[in-house]
Amino acid sequence: LFARVLFGARTSLIIGLVANGVAVAIGLLVGLLAGYLRGVAGNLLMRFTDLMMAFPALLLAIALAALLRPSLWIVAMVIALVNWVQVARIVYTETRGLVERDFIVAERSLGAGNGRIILLHILPHLMPTAIVWGTLGIATTVLLEATLSFLGIGVQPPQPSWGNIIFESQSYFQDAPWLVFIPGAIILATALSFNLIGDALRDILDPTQRGRL
Template identity: 90%
Template sequence: MRVLKAIMRQPSALFGLVVVAFVIVLALGAPWFAPFNPGDQMFDGLSLDGAPLPPGGQFLLGTDTLGRDLFSRLLFGARTSLVIGLVANGIAVAIGLFVGIVAGYLRGFASNVLMRFTDLMTAFPALLLAIMLAALLRPSLWIVAMVIALVNWVQVARIVYTETRSLAERDFIMAERSLGAGHLRVLFMHILPHLIPTAIVWGTLGIATTVLLEATLSFLGIGVQPPQPSWGNIIFESQSYFQAAPWLVFFPGAIILLTALSFNLVGDALRDILDPTQRGRG
């Protein structure tokens, strides 16, 4: 409740939260909100010369190159993009937390191995690594989610590693150890709770990156495969009609941009609210 009230006092964060909530509601309610099945090719969805129809009439946002309703495909594409965003980012945060906590708490050889591996992963451009992994595997919704998770955990791991090292040297941790507490108790009862705000913030910020990366992979043809709609492959299928039917690219592109911006606005607000170094300031 405190977090929600703090967000309500920030216009940009409130705007982001409203947009995120709106997109989630549309995605969850896609089967009821969509006027047509996203895969149906309709004879009246194309003009007499076979061109897609512009926005208006029974087709709110027009039709695509196969006569399918664009609005319906965007609604179902939201489900695909958000599922990948939540699943992939959830896995990435979990991996980053595990690596960061273990490396920051244990120190020594295990810490060096884990952090050098993290540095190695950081050295590879995330997009190129994702393209390579997606090309090697058979693209599908869950494969794309796994690929994105495997390239997005390194930032979380480095942040958690730094915070864990700092926490492990605090007096209350030293006191707990002197009383005979085991490593698992210290990690789960005293260190992990302090890292939850960091995980929430990076989880929220990471969804924006994940949505953009999924759209990029789908646009390149190695993401979610048709006929299952996603915002990226809608643009991919329509790119050759950019001049003749610009709405086919503009609408999904605008939605991707607005969704990513909104998650970033909410994540930035959560960082200011939950970051202990920001409390009591202002």
């Protein structure tokens, strides 16, 4: 069990890091473009984001995973495709506030192009948010991967993940309940750890948010 949990940690954390990295990148791009461009293009991007937010993430992930052949990378991409919307919404709100700031208006009056303003002035202000959400999102991603694998539409045996270890141990629950409890406790501890790390990073990078959820 110990060896499988260790190997399962590798699988679950790879999925967590990859899926969340892709989700943050997509959300950052969509939110930044929607907030900066505004107009028809910005509205279309945000209406699409709102449409994606209307679907429960778990149900959408289950539907996508069921349609595709399960593998480590497919599961990571499925999770990324349902997790980017929260990042996009937050980045959009921050970008809308930034584009009205005096230093952005001054850059425009001096003839700075959109690319220069985005890369040198807006994007650096958004990076703390991206870093914090990138850390907090790993907890959600690990839980979602475990759920998909437990349902049999995530990572498939013989490749271990925490979710499919629990799935395979169900039939032994009465005789050996620790086969379920140990990986379950590790999933819970991992999610809690990344939440605490994300909260700490938020307090460091943005002291004005300290103490808020």
